[in-house]
Amino acid sequence: MMNRFPSGIFGLDRLIEGGFRDKTANVIVGSSGTGKTTFAIQFIMHGIENGEQGLYISLEEKPKQIMEEAALMGFDMEKHYEESLFFIHLKGENFKKMIEEQLPALVKARSDYLIKTRIVVDPLTPVIWATDDKLQQRELIGKLFYTVKNLGVVVATVEEHTKPGETIGEDVLTPVYLSDGVLHLDYYPVGGAFNRTLQILKMRGTKHGEGVYPFIFVRGAGIVVRSTPLETKEEEKKDYSKVFDEAIETAKMLKAQPNVIMKIENIKKWWNYPYSPEEIIEIIFDSYGLKVR
Numbered sequence: 392m393m394n395r396f397p398s399g400i401f402g403l404d405r406l407i408e409g410g411f412r413d414k415t416a417n418v419i420v421g422s423s424g425t426g427k428t429t430f431a432i433q434f435i436m437h438g439i440e441n442g443e444q445g446l447y448i449s450l451e452e453k454p455k456q457i458m459e460e461a462a463l464m465g466f467d468m469e470k471h472y473e474e475s476l477f478f479i480h481l482k483g484e485n486f487k488k489m490i491e492e493q494l495p496a497l498v499k500a501r502s503d504y505l506i507k508t509r510i511v512v513d514p515l516t517p518v519i520w521a522t523d524d525k526l527q528q529r530e531l532i533g534k535l536f537y538t539v540k541n542l543g544v545v546v547a548t549v550e551e552h553t554k555p556g557e558t559i560g561e562d563v564l565t566p567v568y569l570s571d572g573v574l575h576l577d578y579y580p581v582g583g584a585f586n587r588t589l590q591i592l593k594m595r596g597t598k599h600g601e602g603v604y605p606f607i608f609v610r611g612a613g614i615v616v617r618s619t620p621l622e623t624k625e626e627e628k629k630d631y632s633k634v635f636d637e638a639i640e641t642a643k644m645l646k647a648q649p650n651v652i653m654k655i656e657n658i659k660k661w662w663n664y665p666y667s668p669e670e671i672i673e674i675i676f677d678s679y680g681l682k683v684r
């Protein structure tokens with residue numbers, strides 16, 4: 392198997408054949424507050440905890456701010472600051488100079504360095520906004536990716552502003568096109584445990600999961616993707632039928648209408664999802680006013 396670098400995002404690696412490929416640029420797209428920075432920090436910290444180095448290119452916040460926010464999420468970045476975790480903080484708008492001069496020099500200086508480096512650009516958005524000229528935008532981002540990819544795996548975050556009905560915002564098409572992998576984060580502010588999702592839009596050279604995967608934030612761990620394996624074992628399926636049988640028993644005990652019981656039997660017949668139907672049954676019971684206790 393090809394050399395893969397585990398993302399550090401729990402549940403993601405099994406959807407991308409074990410991790411990111413070396414020397415690839417991966418873009419995390421999502422609107423504000425969807426978890427892009429969390430993803431980036433989790434990715435870079437995973438490498439550092441495994442003896443790799445990290446280069447965090449920030450175009451907005453100062454290193455101190457980033458590390459403070461990381462600490463609130465349960466990541467101790469300070470411990471590795473300037474030992475294995477390095478920052479490039481770019482203020483102002485001299486991206487062109489950074490991308491064309493500073494970065495190549497830095498990469499060259501590290502080129503005979505054997506320790507693997509993970510690179511984060513968070514957020515890449517200011518580079519996109521630096522120019523209205525699409526061609527120049529492409530040149531800048533293309534050059535940036537090309538340069539830092541030499542060091543290892545790159546994760547760049549891009550803020551998007553989608554219009555209704557758009558899968559991906561027009562403003563992020565350039566980095567999406569120029570990258571090797573694209574992950575899309577979404578947030579549906581509708582309450583409930585699984586109101587955040589992750590989708591893999593592309594991953595060059597990788598057979599990747601094609602679902603919409605719910606994820607949660609766990610303080611101290613970061614993002615945990617609920618990427619249940621595609622195939623369920625037979626025993627597990629039998630367990631589920633037991634869950635249905637118990638539900639039907641209970642429904643009968645509660646004097647449920649025959650059509651309600653038929654409905655549950657019908658769901659049982661079609662249930663081939665790799666997770667327990669308990670929550671669904673609860674919702675259905677509740678909808679028909681069936682109180683278990």
Ligand SMILES: Nc1ncnc2c1ncn2[C@@H]1O[C@H](COP(=O)(O)OP(=O)(O)OP(=O)(O)O)[C@@H](O)[C@H]1O
Pocket residue numbers: 421422423424425426427428429430464550608609610611
């Ligand atoms: N441990 C946690 N528990 C609950 N929620 C969390 C946790 N960590 C992060 N969040 C939520 O995720 C949100 C934003 O996370 P993050 O900063 O990673 O998003 P972002 O996409 O980078 O946002 P922006 O576009 O503003 O940079 C926070 O507003 C917070 O509500």
Ligand SMILES: [Mg+2]
Pocket residue numbers: 427428429514
């Ligand atoms: Mg952010």
